[in-house]
Amino acid sequence: MKHPKGTERSSKRDRRPMKAPAGEVRRQHAAVPPYAGPVKGDPVRPDPTRSAKAAYDRTAAVPAQQVDSWPDQQAAQTGGRREQYVRLRMRVRGDRLTVVDSHLVDGPLAQSTTFHGADAYEVTYHDRLLHAGTVADPNTQRSFPSPEGPEELRGHNVTPREIYEFTARVPASDVTEQTRGGIHVRLHRIDEPTASDHLGAAPLGTQFEGRLTQVAELVGLPESTLPESIESRGGRTGTGR
Numbered sequence: 001m002k003h004p005k006g007t008e009r010s011s012k013r014d015r016r017p018m019k020a021p022a023g024e025v026r027r028q029h030a031a032v033p034p035y036a037g038p039v040k041g042d043p044v045r046p047d048p049t050r051s052a053k054a055a056y057d058r059t060a061a062v063p064a065q066q067v068d069s070w071p072d073q074q075a076a077q078t079g080g081r082r083e084q085y086v087r088l089r090m091r092v093r094g095d096r097l098t099v100v101d102s103h104l105v106d107g108p109l110a111q112s113t114t115f116h117g118a119d120a121y122e123v124t125y126h127d128r129l130l131h132a133g134t135v136a137d138p139n140t141q142r143s144f145p146s147p148e149g150p151e152e153l154r155g156h157n158v159t160p161r162e163i164y165e166f167t168a169r170v171p172a173s174d175v176t177e178q179t180r181g182g183i184h185v186r187l188h189r190i191d192e193p194t195a196s197d198h199l200g201a202a203p204l205g206t207q208f209e210g211r212l213t214q215v216a217e218l219v220g221l222p223e224s225t226l227p228e229s230i231e232s233r234g235g236r237t238g239t240g241r
Contacts, residue, residue, distance in 0.1 A: 084172035085109040086225055090185060090218070091165045097185055097218035100165060102225045104236040109171055114195040120188045120212065122204045123170040129201050130174050135166045135187070172227045180221040188212040
């Protein structure tokens with residue numbers, strides 16, 4: 001039921017805040033007085049819980065050590081013995097191999113079990129395989145085509161090389177004065193791509209009989225390929241291929 005205008009609707013007291021009279025400003029006091037920090041000009045009060053830092057004494061300072069140069073980085077050692085291998089640069093002339101250069105490389109030597117491509121090499125000591133790898137077309141020379149040249153030069157020109165080079169690798173621990181005379185390096189032509197889950201200790205010709213054809217061979221390594229000989233002439237390099 002609607003109440004007539006001007007009649008009280010409820011007997012309850014109205015608790016809503018009333019508007020302050022004109023000209024007055026209602027002030028509310030905070031329970032905790034604000035603190036804005038020290039004011040410029042106030043005396044500094046030391047913190048009793050912290051000790052004062054001592055003044056810098058130039059006479060007691062130790063001068064930094066001057067280092068002209070840092071030593072060369074050394075390869076990580078495994079089991080107390082550093083892993084190294086000898087990188088041989090081989091030259092092929094007919095069915096003969098010769099060592100052109102050799103370097104001592106820091107780091108482990110990984111063994112591949114897949115032999116694809118044109119050729120493969122192996123390094124053996126008597127009948128034990130030391131290392132083997134693939135060689136990508138070492139005896140092939142390719143030239144770029146000449147679209148505006150004569151007819152015979154418009155396609156890729158492939159020319160076999162009579163003398164060419166490739167790189168072979170062998171663990172440095174297997175190359176000693178006592179073993180170098182019995183180490184053989186052989187280059188094979190891959191007649192059929194070959195892969196194996198595990199490469200055995202026998203020579204490649206025995207493991208992959210009928211799938212490789214021997215091209216050239218070297219019997220015995222020269223004294224210059226010994227790790228100590230390479231080290232003495234400064235032929236050691238950092239970790240790399």
